[in-house]
Amino acid sequence: MSSPVTGRSASAKTTVKDQEIAAEQRYVDQAYERLDEMRADAQAMLREGYRQSLAGTKGSLVDRDAMVHQAALRAQALDIADDGLVFGRLDLTGREIRYVGRIGVRTSEHDSLVIDWRAPAAEDFYRATPEDPRGVVRRRVLHSRGHTVVDLEDDLLDPEAADGLTIVGDGAFLASLARTREGAMRDIVATIQREQDEVIRAPADGTVLVRGAPGTGKTAVALHRVAYLLFRHRRRFGSRGVLIVGPNRRFTAYIERVLPSLGEGSASLRSLGDLVDGVTATGHDSPALARLKGAETMVRVLRRAVADQAPGAPDELRVVYRGVVVRLDRQRLDKLRNEVHRRSRGSVNAARGRAAEVLLEALWQQYTDIGGHEEPAPPGQENLALWNDLLAADGLGDLDTADGGAADGGAADGATGGAAAQGGNGSGPAKKPEGKQAEFTARVREQRAFTDFLIAWWPIRRPLDVLTALGDEDRLRRAAARDLDRDAVALLAASWADPGTLSYQDVALLDEIDALLGSLPRPARRRAKAADDDPYVVDGVNILTGEEVADDDWEPEMRELTTSIERLEQSRRVDDGVVDERPEYAHIVVDEAQDLSPMQWRMLGRRGRQASWTIVEDPAQSAWEDLAAARTAMESALGADQAGGRSSRSRRGRGRSRKPPSTARRARYEYELTTNYRNSTEIAAVATRVLALALPEARPARAVRTSGIDPIVRAVPERELATAARAAVEELLDQVEGTIGLIVPLPTAPARPGNAQPDLFSAQSVNGAGAAWSAADRERLAAGLPERVQVLDVLEAKGLEFDAAVIVAPETVAAQSPRGLRVLYVAVSRATQRLTVLTGDPKWTSILTTG
Numbered sequence: 025m026s027s028p029v030t031g032r033s034a035s036a037k038t039t040v041k042d043q044e045i046a047a048e049q050r051y052v053d054q055a056y057e058r059l060d061e062m063r064a065d066a067q068a069m070l071r072e073g074y075r076q077s078l079a080g081t082k083g084s085l086v087d088r089d090a091m092v093h094q095a096a097l098r099a100q101a102l103d104i105a106d107d108g109l110v111f112g113r114l115d116l117t118g119r120e121i122r123y124v125g126r127i128g129v130r131t132s133e134h135d136s137l138v139i140d141w142r143a144p145a146a147e148d149f150y151r152a153t154p155e156d157p158r159g160v161v162r163r164r165v166l167h168s169r170g171h172t173v174v175d176l177e178d179d180l181l182d183p184e185a186a187d188g189l190t191i192v193g194d195g196a197f198l199a200s201l202a203r204t205r206e207g208a209m210r211d212i213v214a215t216i217q218r219e220q221d222e223v224i225r226a227p228a229d230g231t232v233l234v235r236g237a238p239g240t241g242k243t244a245v246a247l248h249r250v251a252y253l254l255f256r257h258r259r260r261f262g263s264r265g266v267l268i269v270g271p272n273r274r275f276t277a278y279i280e281r282v283l284p285s286l287g288e289g290s291a292s293l294r295s296l297g298d299l300v301d302g303v304t305a306t307g308h309d310s311p312a313l314a315r316l317k318g319a320e321t322m323v324r325v326l327r328r329a330v331a332d333q334a335p336g337a338p339d340e341l342r343v344v345y346r347g348v349v350v351r352l353d354r355q356r357l358d359k360l361r362n363e364v365h366r367r368s369r370g371s372v373n374a375a376r377g378r379a380a381e382v383l384l385e386a387l388w389q390q391y392t393d394i395g396g397h398e399e400p401a402p403p404g405q406e407n408l409a410l411w412n413d414l415l416a417a418d419g420l421g422d423l424d425t426a427d428g429g430a431a432d433g434g435a436a437d438g439a440t441g442g443a444a445a446q447g448g449n450g451s452g453p454a455k456k457p458e459g460k461q462a463e464f465t466a467r468v469r470e471q472r473a474f475t476d477f478l479i480a481w482w483p484i485r486r487p488l489d490v491l492t493a494l495g496d497e498d499r500l501r502r503a504a505a506r507d508l509d510r511d512a513v514a515l516l517a518a519s520w521a522d523p524g525t526l527s528y529q530d531v532a533l534l535d536e537i538d539a540l541l542g543s544l545p546r547p548a549r550r551r552a553k554a555a556d557d558d559p560y561v562v563d564g565v566n567i568l569t570g571e572e573v574a575d576d577d578w579e580p581e582m583r584e585l586t587t588s589i590e591r592l593e594q595s596r597r598v599d600d601g602v603v604d605e606r607p608e609y610a611h612i613v614v615d616e617a618q619d620l621s622p623m624q625w626r627m628l629g630r631r632g633r634q635a636s637w638t639i640v641e642d643p644a645q646s647a648w649e650d651l652a653a654a655r656t657a658m659e660s661a662l663g664a665d666q667a668g669g670r671s672s673r674s675r676r677g678r679g680r681s682r683k684p685p686s687t688a689r690r691a692r693y694e695y696e697l698t699t700n701y702r703n704s705t706e707i708a709a710v711a712t713r714v715l716a717l718a719l720p721e722a723r724p725a726r727a728v729r730t731s732g733i734d735p736i737v738r739a740v741p742e743r744e745l746a747t748a749a750r751a752a753v754e755e756l757l758d759q760v761e762g763t764i765g766l767i768v769p770l771p772t773a774p775a776r777p778g779n780a781q782p783d784l785f786s787a788q789s790v791n792g793a794g795a796a797w798s799a800a801d802r803e804r805l806a807a808g809l810p811e812r813v814q815v816l817d818v819l820e821a822k823g824l825e826f827d828a829a830v831i832v833a834p835e836t837v838a839a840q841s842p843r844g845l846r847v848l849y850v851a852v853s854r855a856t857q858r859l860t861v862l863t864g865d866p867k868w869t870s871i872l873t874t875g
């Protein structure tokens with residue numbers, strides 16, 4: 025056996041490496057040529073799709089739709105692969121060579137040129153180590169710019185078998201970790217490490233739980249796992265969808281390019297503030313408020329709120345039948361409302377039909393109680409106009425004139441108008457009134473006075489209306505019963521009094537309310553049976569069911585050229601704030617899961633009743649106080665609450681259970697990532713000191729890159745913090761090319777519109793609102809700075825990273841909530857190259873520099 029030729033030998037370095045690069049370039053060129061041919065094929069498929077439509081039948085339009093959709097996806101994937109198509113090469117024992125790339129490429133004879141990185145044959149590229157070479161002798165990473173190979177890096181895994189193989193490289197992986205950050209996360213497909221690959225390729229069923237310290241690649245790994253799942257199980261996850269949930273919108277914007285760069289654009293990426301269609305969170309609550317809103321107690325409060333009388337609901341129902349005024353007062357109506365709610369949980373909005381039945385039954389009772397059914401026949405037709413005038417003066421509806429028989433009571437024994445109303449969902453089979461009661465029911469329910477009352481008394485409620493109504497302290501107190509104390513009621517009501525602002529926690533509450541209200545039956549055009557005669561049809565819509573009533577000859581039109589994604593979007597359309605349909609997903613990825621409140625877990629659980637999950641978290645970074653309650657809510661969201669204790673990597677009960685998947689026992693796979701790829705060792709040392717305070721038992725990750733640049737920790741007088749922060753940023757602008765994060769404490773007091781804001785940079789502001797780090801303050805700090813500088817509060821910084829970070833007032837961050845130290849730990853672990861901490865408390869300089 026001859027020994028490997030190493031490119032590191034001083035004299036031959038350039039020549040050997042250049043020769044190797046040139047050889048790889050020839051192979052890469054061949055792959056690109058084939059890629060061009062594949063592109064041409066995809067274009068031809070697209071043209072064929074359009075050609076099919078010329079056949080003109082409905083069937084051909086459907087075929088065209090599918091074909092165009094497929095071809096468009098294919099063309100998109102091929103375009104994505106154009107940049108850095110081939111990034112790896114494996115030389116295996118037995119001289120087999122495999123090239124690994126962004127997508128699979130085959131020759132026209134179907135021989136493999138490049139293996140997709142997600143294919144089983146590519147696994148060795150990520151998993152082989154010197155201890156466990158898996159048949160790999162040499163692993164080579166190709167660094168390209170566009171179509172050009174610019175550098176190589178080799179790992180010799182099995183020196184015994186090297187047999188003359190050239191080994192080149194100079195730590196390009198570590199160098200790649202130090203690269204400048206551009207503000208958006210990039211894929212790591214060429215440098216995925218073994219422990220990360222194990223997570224990415226973990227089984228598709230059940231729950232994958234990934235833990236790791238900041239910078240260990242949890243987010244990167246979760247995103248690559250989505251690409252892997254969509255590649256390996258396209259039918260299952262592609263059609264039912266994958267949801268990726270991040271903590272806030274900055275974060276989703278930061279990661280949104282990763283999956284498209286891997287050729288996967290179909291996953292749905294949402295922040296916790298955008299999960300409910302039609303509403304968007306505009307800010308974070310204070311820790312105290314978030315704690316209240318996020319706790320599971322809110323379920324009971326919201327149930328009562330939904331069952332309470334809607335604002336503006338009338339207190340009395342009055343109808344006239346055969347000249348007798350029949351009334352239901354507030355007390356009676358409250359009882360009836362409770363009765364309807366008891367029987368219609370989960371479908372309140374659809375229970376209007378049941379409400380109508382209950383009211384009609386109560387009215388009949390009342391009518392008989394006052395002896396109305398003994399009354400003589402009402403006045404004849406000739407007196408109707410007079411009666412109506414009298415009634416109108418009393419604010420009541422007209423006497424029925426639709427049918428002469430009604431006025432003279434001639435049809436008293438027949439159910440002329442049919443049974444009492446049948447509601448939509450949740451109304452159940454109604455006991456049909458008979459005889460005189462049927463006549464009463466039929467006539468009363470046709471009266472405008474009755475239908476108007478019904479609409480106002482049992483309105484179709486929107487989640488936002490229910491939540492903002494709780495801005496009224498009295499109403500909230502009623503809903504809170506004994507679950508919230510006075511202070512909590514006051515705090516919550518104040519936060520909901522302004523319907524213009526919604527917090528991240530509010531969004532979960534809206535989803536809960538939406539679940540309590542239930543969806544309306546989908547407003548679908550349906551053939552109407554004698555719609556003109558139906559008193560519940562108002563302006564072409566059945567007010568009980570929400571159904572739009574259309575012509576008899578209506579036929580669904582053929583929709584042209586809609587992709588399945590467009591169809592999915594349309595099916596989730598929001599109509600006037602009422603969520604049409606809550607989407608359910610086949611797989612849900614939850615990032616920064618340690619911060620989810622129980623209410624947020626419930627919101628996610630409703631979207632993944634049949635889903636498998638990937639959950640990534642770092643408890644040491646948790647801002648949420650009651651981790652035990654959050655854990656219970658998580659287990660219930662995962663459908664695991666009935667499964668009992670399960671050890672990691674167990675797969676009991678998989679697939680064979682007769683229970684619905686939501687409650688079936690699910691396999692769980694737990695992983696820990698241990699290497700910090702983000703921070704330099706110098707910055708990681710500062711983070712480790714904060715971690716030791718925040719969670720002494722936690723293990724820090726191992727940072728792998730030393731930069732030789734020590735973090736700066738500087739004490740400045742408190743009133744100069746803002747000025748010093750600006751100066752620090754300006755200095756860093758000269759030192760790093762990429763992004764800079766200026767991270768400030770959470771706002772301490774909500775900025776009230778109309779309040780004059782003192783100048784943040786003036787001495788007078790120190791003890792006033794100027795030091796509140798409000799959104800306005802952040803804007804003032806950012807004024808005039810280039811776009812690569814972001815000014816954000818500590819919670820907004822979750823999951824992000826910057827070339828350089830300036831942390832302002834760590835003492836304030838630490839003191840702002842019981843979890844303040846963990847929040848500070850997040851802040852100090854954001855920077856890749858340079859960290860500056862400015863503190864108003866000199867004690868913190870020694871805490872952060874010497875521990």
Ligand SMILES: Nc1ncnc2c1ncn2[C@@H]1O[C@H](COP(=O)(O)OP(=O)(O)OP(=O)(O)O)[C@@H](O)[C@H]1O
Pocket residue numbers: 200201209210211212215216217220236237238239240241242243244245642701702822823824825853
């Ligand atoms: N194998 C790798 N090769 C190259 N870069 C990597 C690798 N793994 C992670 N990184 C980089 O390290 C940085 C941190 O990754 P990521 O944000 O996924 O970490 P995290 O564990 O989610 O951090 P946090 O807990 O702070 O949110 C990112 O820039 C990511 O691209």
